[in-house]
Amino acid sequence: MNGGHDLGGMHGFGPVAAEPDEPVFHHEWERRAFAITLACGLLGRWNLDMARHARERIPPPRYLGASYYEIWFEALLTLLVEQGLLSADELETGRSAEASAGELRVPGPDAVRAILERGGSTRADEAPARFLVGERVRVRNRHPLGHTRAPRYVRGRAGTIEGRHGTYVFPDAHAHGGGPRPQPLYSVRFDGIELWGKDGDPGSAVYVDLWEGYLEPAPEQR
Amino acid sequence: MNGGHDLGGMHGFGPVAAEPDEPVFHHEWERRAFAITLACGLLGRWNLDMARHARERIPPPRYLGASYYEIWFEALLTLLVEQGLLSADELETGRSAEASAGELRVPGPDAVRAILERGGSTRADEAPARFLVGERVRVRNRHPLGHTRAPRYVRGRAGTIEGRHGTYVFPDAHAHGGGPRPQPLYSVRFDGIELWGKDGDPGSAVYVDLWEGYLEPAPEQR
Amino acid sequence: MSGNDHPSLSDVELRVRSLESLLVEKGLVDPAVLDVLIDTYETKVGPRNGARVVARAWTDPEYRERLLVDAGAAIASLGYRGRQGEDMRVLENTERIHNMVVCTLCSCYPWPVLGLPPVWYKSAPYRARAVRDPRGVLADFGVELPVETEVRVWDSTSELRYLVLPRRPPGTEGMCEEALASLVTRDSMIGAGLARAPEPGSPA
């Protein structure tokens, strides 16, 4: 979706302000919000693409006005309610309506340590790839209402396949209960001038990881 | 600029909420903000393109979080200070440092009535036009930091010249003290599918007024 | 952009009041001018103007023709002209074509015929969605058009201002211009609505 999160190429946000000796968390509530977000994620009721989409669905004024852990927290509430883990009433009152987690397997500390170290790759078995390294491609001009990982600033722009990453779970399906539907994933290089015209930096290029379904052969021009 | 104002095609703002029997102003401060904005505009120290650019420069989080008269008010403060009509100190204290408007001609009520009725067209003498009605054009992919009236959603997209409006002051120059630099202005039709791909409405089209400098001939494709 | 309820409202109110005093104190603004501006756009100029233009076009084919060819002159002939309406175009809705006007970049609107725009016209939901999903926006207004009707959205990116000439509702044959004007809503002249049907048994 073309939400408040799709920030590449926007103007007007001012300079990047790095904080010297920045702590990992700035407030106790950030520490807690981070931990409960990860812990709830480990319940297995949603995947990372669903979590990202829950963040993207925050209306742009709120998304842009919030700090990042506020965004995480808002999205966590959305996911908990949508997945039926909490009722709107429980959220409202702060009191549990039923005491048990039911059928859910809630991992303990040792299991979680193992999960963190193991991770969970979304790489799938190799599938035949349509595009070759060196081929010119163009990003399809799509504006889906749902989740997508093709940012607006590359849509309709032409680039070169610079590498093949393998075959990975397709976020546009995975975020919406469509299953993994793996597709070949490419590294596509876009010249600064192709992306931004005369306002781009001719000595720069942007490499974007794009799934095969986002791409079409670049049209030849006379 | 690709600011918070360039909203065409964004998702996530929710439904359009029309208010039945909406008043012209909702609060006394809106009435005042509207009137002082127009009155200050009549001092002739800035043109409408400069005023629009002052609004666009409001950082996106604030722009999207503000009501429209708040945006006008913020931009008015910017213009008054930038044009030297008020000092930052005067704004801070709310007290005038010098009592007179100096060289400025401040119009009275009768003059203002006449100005409102006369308006001020930005149409200029006809200039030769590069494109013909019916011709296929493409909007240049530009991302200027300054003011422009080519919205992001049409950049790089192809359309058809549907009409010539005449020759008008060019906002991209006029907003930045570059003078009127009039250019031919066209009505360009874009099919919904060209703008939004498969996610567009094939039974819709968008007509956008675009200056000649925004356009180039559409590339022929094999 | 949010609507008109805002947490820091009283703060804005104070700031606006303070700036107005300062501008008056410095002689940059004449309080009598503020009265003129507010009076003009709050009570004198509004969608009634546009409604009269539309009703005239519905009843006078020659006027309709002039309106579509030279909107500015035709509108001025009824006494409406001026700021934010210097260069006008009128877009006629038909069975086949429905026109709708938006300003995605700011809030351009034909003041002399419609007055100041409503909040929804200036709001992010309308500006974001009108160009991409016009039928969805029309649905928010309770309007459903046949799929065969082409929707044309006009993005007011220049100083031209657009007025939609809505379709004359059925059952209005023989109605006088004034009665017809009362059927012409503001939204129908933006293209976000249709002209009202006459009340059953209303006077012709």
Added chain:
Amino acid sequence: MSGNDHPSLSDVELRVRSLESLLVEKGLVDPAVLDVLIDTYETKVGPRNGARVVARAWTDPEYRERLLVDAGAAIASLGYRGRQGEDMRVLENTERIHNMVVCTLCSCYPWPVLGLPPVWYKSAPYRARAVRDPRGVLADFGVELPVETEVRVWDSTSELRYLVLPRRPPGTEGMCEEALASLVTRDSMIGAGLARAPEPGSPA
């Protein structure tokens, strides 16, 4: 997105606390797990890990080669692996090419080697500008590159995670791996900075 100062801070604080209690009460979250998560990412996993990878690559040509060809295995051989680093790529900065990593759509970041991202990496100014004006962003970090150096920006749109292998600073010949690691800043491994020069007279 703003930084970490926010007017409704205490409100957020209360809401987070209340949700945590509710989740624990319902048995959805084990408090001991929260401790593990916080401890892991606040104290155990951080940019020191990445710095060790970089220092090893600077001193061991065979390791550098493996790192560039199969980053995941080379990094895991030093003991760093897991969540948000399952599929890694390492980008080597050279005199001719400077790599910089961003996630314009969210905040993807290679946790096992860099820990959790700093606020600026997740913030709108960086995400908006890195892909359009990377040299301008580098200037915000006090870095100026020769015009001949190509800047390559990597937008982390997939589950691949990128680690930049910064250039080894001059004057570090013969320094041990541990001393070298202390020169490798977090920002240099994102590509928003360079590795530090050694203090004059520092031990080799």
